[in-house]
Amino acid sequence: MSIEWYIVLSSLLFATGAVGILIRRSPIVILLCLELMLNAGNLALIAFSRMVGNEEGQVFALVVMVVAACEVVVGLGLIVAIFRRRLPLDVDALRELRG
């Protein structure tokens, strides 16, 4: 398989994640869609690393995984804190910080 296929698949997955972020309102699902976008980026990084023929792109993908894990931990902590205060889990209803 040529590298193009992987890149096109990665852009398709990225666009799917972006659509999810636009149309969903539950913060948990928005975090899941963020994962989709980060993983699409990972696939592109690894495909380009294979295209060039050295492993540095794979190290980048590993760092992206670390960042994604941190983002999940902080995001889920926020969701638990919101839930503890009995606030609605809906990004359109949570508008207290809006100026």
Next chain:
Amino acid sequence: MEEVLFFGAALGALGGAVGVVAMRNPFYGVLALIVHLFSLAVLFLLLSSAFLAAAQVVVYAGAVMVLYVFVVAYVGGAEESAWEPIPGQRFLAPLLGLALFVELAIAVLGSSLLALGTEGPEVEAGFGDPAAIGTLLLEKFLIAFEASSILLLLAAVGAVVLAGRRDGDVPPAGGAPR
């Protein structure tokens, strides 16, 4: 054989992604994301990055998804209401997504990277195995390695601070305080 694996894994990844976006119950969304992550691990193997595929399955599909499942079970998989704050959002968003995909595809395929149409150069057997990644991490990318460890520590502390109990909490209805 490679084509069969690629298209199978691509279908799995795409189906999982569409499932995440379309499932109304967040719990099924998490399960769809696990399918997506396993398919991506197969793609990583096809791109001869064995260590990343293993990390994907162990760290992502294992640990991170368990965290998601726990939080969804704690919060309760409430289904979203059909109320739409911005009229036409559900129809406009897929159009914008399609435009984004077309734009990305044009940007990649229209670039003058000649190697895009190839399968990449021949690599030796040790390409992308843990030894190679570890050598790179500890020699060339040592600062990134240390920075990511500090980031992980900060995230762990931040999660404990964020999710800890405090005065504004409302006790669960009808339950004894835990």
